Amino acid sequence: MTPCSRKFCCRPRDSKLSLVLLSIFFALAFLLVQPVLTLNAETLPTTGSSEPESIQATSQSAQSTLESIQAAPPAPPTNVRAFDTPSDQGGMMTINWTKSTDDVPATGKVMGYVIYRSEAPGGPFEPISSVALQTEEYLDTSVRDNVPYYYRVGAAAQGQVVGLSEIVGPAVSKQQWFNTRKSNLLAIALIIAIAILWFVYQARAGKKLYIRRIAGIEAVEEAVGRATEMGKPILFIPGIQDMDNVQTVAGLSILASVGKLAAQYETKLDVPVSRSLVMSTARETLKQAYLSVGRPDLYTDDSVYYVTDEQFGYVAAVDGIMVRERPATCFYMGAFFAESLILAETGNSIGAIQIAGTAMPTQLPFFVAACDYTLIGEELFAASAYLSKDERMIGSLKGQDVGKGIAMFFILLGTLLATIGAVSGSDTIVVISDWLKNLFTLNF
Amino acid sequence: MAKGKRDIVDILKAMDRRVIFLLIALSVIIPLVFHLVFSVRTSPIVQAIFDKMESLPPGSKVLVSFDYGPSTAPENQPMAEAIARHALQRDLKLYFMAVWATGPPQTELLIADVINADFPKKAYGKDWINLGFKAGNQGLINAILLDLKSMYTTDVHGAPINSFEMMKDVQNLTDMALIVCIGSGFPGVREWVQFAGDPGDIPVAGGVTAVEAPLLYPYYPRQLLGLLGGLQGAAEYEAALVKAYPQFKGRANSEQAVQLMGPQTVAHLVIIAFVIVGNVAFFAERRRLARAKKA
Amino acid sequence: MKVQVPLVITFIVGFALIAAIFVPHDPFHAMDQNFSIYFDLIAVFAFILGGGNLLKIHGNKIWKRGRDWKYSIVTVVGFLMMMIVGTFKLGGPPGLTGDVAADGSWFKFMYDSIFVPLQSTMFSLLAFFVASASYRAFRAKTKEATILLIAAFIILIGRTPLGHYLTAWLPQPLQFLHIPNLSNWILSFPSMAGQRAIMIGIALGIISTSLKLILGIERSYLGGEGK
Numbered sequence: 001m002t003p004c005s006r007k008f009c010c011r012p013r014d015s016k017l018s019l020v021l022l023s024i025f026f027a028l029a030f031l032l033v034q035p036v037l038t039l040n041a042e043t044l045p046t047t048g049s050s051e052p053e054s055i056q057a058t059s060q061s062a063q064s065t066l067e068s069i070q071a072a073p074p075a076p077p078t079n080v081r082a083f084d085t086p087s088d089q090g091g092m093m094t095i096n097w098t099k100s101t102d103d104v105p106a107t108g109k110v111m112g113y114v115i116y117r118s119e120a121p122g123g124p125f126e127p128i129s130s131v132a133l134q135t136e137e138y139l140d141t142s143v144r145d146n147v148p149y150y151y152r153v154g155a156a157a158q159g160q161v162v163g164l165s166e167i168v169g170p171a172v173s174k175q176q177w178f179n180t181r182k183s184n185l186l187a188i189a190l191i192i193a194i195a196i197l198w199f200v201y202q203a204r205a206g207k208k209l210y211i212r213r214i215a216g217i218e219a220v221e222e223a224v225g226r227a228t229e230m231g232k233p234i235l236f237i238p239g240i241q242d243m244d245n246v247q248t249v250a251g252l253s254i255l256a257s258v259g260k261l262a263a264q265y266e267t268k269l270d271v272p273v274s275r276s277l278v279m280s281t282a283r284e285t286l287k288q289a290y291l292s293v294g295r296p297d298l299y300t301d302d303s304v305y306y307v308t309d310e311q312f313g314y315v316a317a318v319d320g321i322m323v324r325e326r327p328a329t330c331f332y333m334g335a336f337f338a339e340s341l342i343l344a345e346t347g348n349s350i351g352a353i354q355i356a357g358t359a360m361p362t363q364l365p366f367f368v369a370a371c372d373y374t375l376i377g378e379e380l381f382a383a384s385a386y387l388s389k390d391e392r393m394i395g396s397l398k399g400q401d402v403g404k405g406i407a408m409f410f411i412l413l414g415t416l417l418a419t420i421g422a423v424s425g426s427d428t429i430v431v432i433s434d435w436l437k438n439l440f441t442l443n444f
Numbered sequence: 445m446a447k448g449k450r451d452i453v454d455i456l457k458a459m460d461r462r463v464i465f466l467l468i469a470l471s472v473i474i475p476l477v478f479h480l481v482f483s484v485r486t487s488p489i490v491q492a493i494f495d496k497m498e499s500l501p502p503g504s505k506v507l508v509s510f511d512y513g514p515s516t517a518p519e520n521q522p523m524a525e526a527i528a529r530h531a532l533q534r535d536l537k538l539y540f541m542a543v544w545a546t547g548p549p550q551t552e553l554l555i556a557d558v559i560n561a562d563f564p565k566k567a568y569g570k571d572w573i574n575l576g577f578k579a580g581n582q583g584l585i586n587a588i589l590l591d592l593k594s595m596y597t598t599d600v601h602g603a604p605i606n607s608f609e610m611m612k613d614v615q616n617l618t619d620m621a622l623i624v625c626i627g628s629g630f631p632g633v634r635e636w637v638q639f640a641g642d643p644g645d646i647p648v649a650g651g652v653t654a655v656e657a658p659l660l661y662p663y664y665p666r667q668l669l670g671l672l673g674g675l676q677g678a679a680e681y682e683a684a685l686v687k688a689y690p691q692f693k694g695r696a697n698s699e700q701a702v703q704l705m706g707p708q709t710v711a712h713l714v715i716i717a718f719v720i721v722g723n724v725a726f727f728a729e730r731r732r733l734a735r736a737k738k739a
Numbered sequence: 740m741k742v743q744v745p746l747v748i749t750f751i752v753g754f755a756l757i758a759a760i761f762v763p764h765d766p767f768h769a770m771d772q773n774f775s776i777y778f779d780l781i782a783v784f785a786f787i788l789g790g791g792n793l794l795k796i797h798g799n800k801i802w803k804r805g806r807d808w809k810y811s812i813v814t815v816v817g818f819l820m821m822m823i824v825g826t827f828k829l830g831g832p833p834g835l836t837g838d839v840a841a842d843g844s845w846f847k848f849m850y851d852s853i854f855v856p857l858q859s860t861m862f863s864l865l866a867f868f869v870a871s872a873s874y875r876a877f878r879a880k881t882k883e884a885t886i887l888l889i890a891a892f893i894i895l896i897g898r899t900p901l902g903h904y905l906t907a908w909l910p911q912p913l914q915f916l917h918i919p920n921l922s923n924w925i926l927s928f929p930s931m932a933g934q935r936a937i938m939i940g941i942a943l944g945i946i947s948t949s950l951k952l953i954l955g956i957e958r959s960y961l962g963g964e965g966k
Contacts, residue, residue: 089768141590175764182761189946196947200956244778246945249952256959276789277782285959305796306789312515312861324807337629338515338655338865345868348875349461359941361934362655369876377937378944384959392956400943407939464874465867472866482900487919514855515862549840549850579779583772654898658926659934676898709899711866716895718874719888726878 074102074110074155076163077136082151082171085139087182090175093140093149100155100163103133109157115140116152121167125152143173184439191406196399203395211397216355216373217386220254223329223353224261232328233268234258237318237343239334239358240274240311243281246381247359251334252278252285253384254357258331259289263298271304272321274314279306315339319346332356332371333380336363344370357383410440453732456725464718471714472707480706484676484683492670493649494530494684496622502535504621505614509636510554511627513546516653521550522678522701523651524626525558529698530685532563537610538572539620541596543584543631548577548600557697569599569608576600581631585639589617618644622669626651633660637667651677679705746955753953793818821849890925897922 077097085092095115103110115138116125131138143149148170154162203209227234236258238251255271262269271286273279282304290299307317319342322330330347332340332354340356340363347354348370356367357375367374375383378400385393414436421429474480486494500506508527512520531538540551551574559566566572575596578584587595592614593605605611613619617640625636625648633650641648647669650660654674664671672678678701685692692698752774759770797811805811823829824845831837831844840847879885896902902918909917915924951957 087763089763089765175768177762177764179761179763186761192943192946193950196950242778242782244775246948246952249957250944250948253957253959275782276785276787276792279789279792280785284961288961289959302796306792308793309789310858312858316857316861320810338862341868341872342861342864345872348872359944361937361941362659364937366872369872376940378940381941381944381948384957388959390956393951396947396951396956400940400947403943403946404940407943461871464871468867468870482904484900485903485919487923489923513858515858517859549855580772581775583775586772658930661927661931662935674898679900705900709901711870712895712899713901715870715873716892718870719877719891722874722877723879723888726880 073161074157074163075100076165077113077153077155078165080151080153080165080168082149082168084171084173087176087179090145090173091141091143093143093151093171093173094137095140095151095153096137097153097165099134099136102155102157102163105133110155111158112156113138114154114156114162116154116164118150119147121150121169125150125167130156145173145175148172182442185442188406192399192403195402196396199395199398199402200392201395203391203398206391209391209394209398211382211386211394214375214379214382214386216357216375216379217383219353219355219373220258220331220387221261223331223355224258224265224267226353227328228265228267230328233270233325234262234329234331235318235322235325235327235347235352236269236271236331237334238271238273238278238282239332239336240314240339241335242275243277245335247335248275248278250359250381250384251357252282254331254333254380254387255282256285256289257384257387259286260293263290263293263295266295266298269303270321270325270327272307272314272318273304274307274309274311276306279304311337311339315342318343322346322350322352326350327352330354332358332367333375333383334358336360336367341366341370347371410436453725453728456721457729467714467718468711471710475706475710479703480710481703482705482709484679484702484705486680486684486687489664489671489673490677490680491684492665493527493624493672494670494681494688496647496649496669497527497530497534497536498688500534500536500621503537505537505539505610505619506531507539507541507617507620507623509623509625509627510540510542510547510550511544511625511629511632512550512653513544513628514549516628517550517553518704519653519675519678520626520628520651521553522675522704523672523681524550524554525697525700526678526681526685527624527626527651528554528558529562529692530681530689532559532566532571533689535571536621539575539610539614540573541575542577543581543635544627545577545579548574551576561697562695570610573608573610574600575605582635582639585617585631585635589640589644592616616644617646620646622646623648624651625649628653628656632656633668633671634663637663642667675701675704675708742958742961745961746958750953750955753949790818790822821846824849890929893918894922894925 077100080095080097082093082095085094097113099113100110110133112130112133113135114127114130117128117140118125128140128142129138138153140149140151149172150167150169151171152164152167154164156162199209224234236255238255239245239248241248243249259269261267269286271282273282283301286304287296287299290296307314321327322343323346327350330343330352332343333356336343336358337360340358340360344354344356344367354371355373355375356371357380358364358367359377359380361377364374364376368376382397382400385397414433417429417433417436420426421433497506506527508524508531510524528538540554542548542551555574559572563571568574576599578595580587580595584595593611596605598605599608617623623636623640623646625633627633627636627650633648633652633656636648636650640646648667649669649671651672652660652674654676657671657673657677660668660671672681682699682702686699686702755767756771756774759767762768794815797814799805800808800811801815825839828835828837828839828841829845831839831841831847837844840850873891877884877888877891879888896905897918902922906917914920948957
């Protein structure tokens with residue numbers, strides 16, 4: 001493939017890349033101006049009376065009780081604010097306040113707070129919820145969007161006596177276009193995505209990118225050759241998860257490469273799968289792989305067959321296949337759970353060469369212990385790039401390294417700051433360390 | 445080595461795997477038959493859950509999610525039963541649910557082994573309720589964080605949810621004093637922490653298989669109140685429960701995990717012995733080859 | 740066309756779902772949940788493909804008296820029996836409208852008597868295989884392997900009551916050498932550090948692979964070359 005000679009190639013395929021870069025630009029621009037666009041917290045000056053009042057009793061006895069202690073209701077909460085909950089999908093209002101001066105747990109004068117709501121400034125105000133004492137915030141999730149609401153908060157004492165705050169409002173709930181709590185996530189995602197795309201672009205432009213050798217991937221051809229020499233089949237397990245798992249997709253990408261080799265060497269390839277959608281996709285993948293090396297005659301649909309969705313039923317079936325068919329080579333590429341060791345040990349018992357790859361950290365030790373080669377975590381995702389030798393996919397591996405570099409830098413920086421802060425007791429260092437921690441804290 | 449003469453090293457190298465399997469089987473069966481029981485001490489990560497349950501006032505709401513199946517029941521079921529036993533002893537209200545389709549049969553097992561056996565006076569709908577399984581994985585957890593009754597309009601038997609006394613003042617997960625997820629994979633404890641505990645500021649405790657436990661240590665203690673890791677974790681909780689409530693001592697179903705620690709201990713020792721023996725054979729062979737090279 | 744249309748769909752849906760993470764406004768906020776449901780619906784229909792394939796493969800084997808055809812009879816009979824019993828809710832109250840796993844139903848009986856013991860049996864194989872894998876794999880060939888071996892011993896003993904008994908006598912200043920404490924330390928620090936590093940790499944790999952899928956760079960799952 002000839003490298004592109006112009007800086008920006010205008011071929012139809014590249015418009016997708018340009019579209020992406022443009023989208024990223026607008027996203028970044030939006031990120032910078034969004035605080036202005038999404039700021040719609042509304043608290044208008046208070047209306048209504050400034051004297052505390054008791055709630056109208058519904059019965060004579062309640063009325064007389066209220067009258068008898070009306071003289072000493074608790075002090076109302078102050079600084080009540082009601083505003084649209086930011087960064088939400090609408091239907092939520094945040095009400096916060098400064099707690100009543102009588103809210104001292106030891107005295108027990110205030111038992112909690114009652115939140116009242118109305119759609120008109122003059123009422124009637126209905127109580128919508130109550131919260132415990134010492135609380136200073138409430139999230140009202142029963143509001144309708146674009147409807148103005150008015151709120152009051154009452155400090156509740158015994159006998160339904162409430163010290164009511166001033167009325168605040170109108171507050172209107174709306175849906176927001178951007179969740180500002182995820183700004184840090186967006187920024188990190190964009191940086192890594194841009195790095196990956198940059199190196200893909202570099203690779204397409206012809207730049208040679210160095211990537212280290214991975215023994216497991218280099219052994220794939222040798223493993224297929226071994227099966228060919230021994231006249232035995234190859235067994236390929238693309239994990240036990242469905243197509244919505246990225247590891248399964250990665251496994252099928254490797255299946256394409258293994259399929260090409262198997263077709264070239266005319267070796268039987270067996271692919272029992274655990275999900276029906278994976279069966280359909282794997283068949284398509286394998287068919288194209290055989291076609292691409294000019295051996296469509298060797299492909300049969302029966303190479304890829306469904307067994308069962310049930311985890312241990314599947315592994316029992318695959319173990320049976322291994323013990324009966326005695327494949328010379330076993331590939332385990334995808335997402336696995338507890339069955340990983342059962343598969344690997346059975347494969348070992350039949351003397352097969354085993355190459356495994358998974359991004360399940362809990363299963364990696366089992367594969368490492370029992371298999372000849374293991375692709376650890378991201379090496380599974382890198383395998384398709386290695387095997388296909390496509391420059392763009394190799395470029396994407398370099399982009400991942402940028403992400404790793406960023407992770408390593410901030411891990412070291414954070415560890416250093418936390419250690420120095422703990423040892424020296426310096427407030428400044430502790431503040432910086434906490435700020436850095438908050439920068440990487442995800443708030444949903 | 446002279447041809448035809450096999451020494452211990454060759455025997456060990458050529459040992460059939462089935463010998464290992466047989467010894468492992470015996471190491472589990474013999475302690476079970478002879479009731480080999482060790483006393484178990486509770487570690488801080490398990491004690492944290494116990495202390496939290498002890499601190500909850502009677503009537504507090506505890507949600508228990510059964511996110512496992514029969515395959516991991518030997519590890520997970522004792523955890524669930526110990527937690528339920530503790531909660532009912534302290535008159536806490538139990539809300540059972542499941543995010544795994546294989547969870548409800550485990551709930552039924554718990555109801556038979558704990559509630560019907562040890563707490564027959566506890567009333568359904570008043571002291572405990574079974575909400576059953578709903579599909580949706582973490583989406584379900586996300587939804588019930590805000591509105592539980594929109595997803596659970598009935599209990600597992602199809603009765604309207606609002607007909608139960610203990611559901612009247614429950615709107616969503618934030619009404620729970622504690623969430624305990626007993627899980628063994630996805631969705632599990634991590635999803636409960638990410639989609640319920642963290643955003644809703646609700647205490648979450650977990651019980652997982654031993655292989656999953658290391659993955660959850662980063663969440664302890666800030667996001668995860670405590671963790672029962674494997675059979676050891678279950679045994680530690682049972683030990684704490686029996687220590688605080690001696691009336692449970694001696695009952696078979698309240699010390700299941702403690703009784704299984706005997707076989708686990710012996711099995712671990714047998715594995716260690718195998719590893720040592722294997723290494724002895726390995727080094728002996730290496731020395732033999734080195735000598736043969738010199739010669 | 741056969742490759743282009745899926746690529747365009749992947750591109751649009753991929754970006755829409757990424758946007759759904761950051762945009763709470765309708766129609767994005769429920770998108771990821773809705774698409775998960777759509778996927779589940781498609782996967783359920785795909786069961787028909789899978790089930791059909793299972794019956795076809797084993798049916799052929801039985802018909803042609805292929806190798807081990809008798810086991811295929813067991814597979815087909817088991818499959819059909821569970822399906823019929825579950826679909827028609829045989830044996831349980833009150834017929835088709837009842838709960839498939841109601842007490843007394845044949846489905847529950849088969850689940851409790853066949854499925855549960857079989858599943859537990861397969862899982863219990865792990866106990867044996869762990870022993871045989873440990874015997875074969877844990878060799879102190881190098882310094883690193885020796886450290887791994889020692890860590891494995893500490894954790895194996897630390898996860899049992901024996902770990903407490905062996906080192907309970909240690910004085911307070913040496914409590915960090917108490918086997919359960921050492922075991923927890925190994926799990927909480929070196930082991931966790933390694934797992935986290937692997938998880939960071941995995942996350943980056945997933946970002947990269949997902950980006951390649953969305954942009955159509957990675958097409959092998961569609962059967963096409965990445966061009």
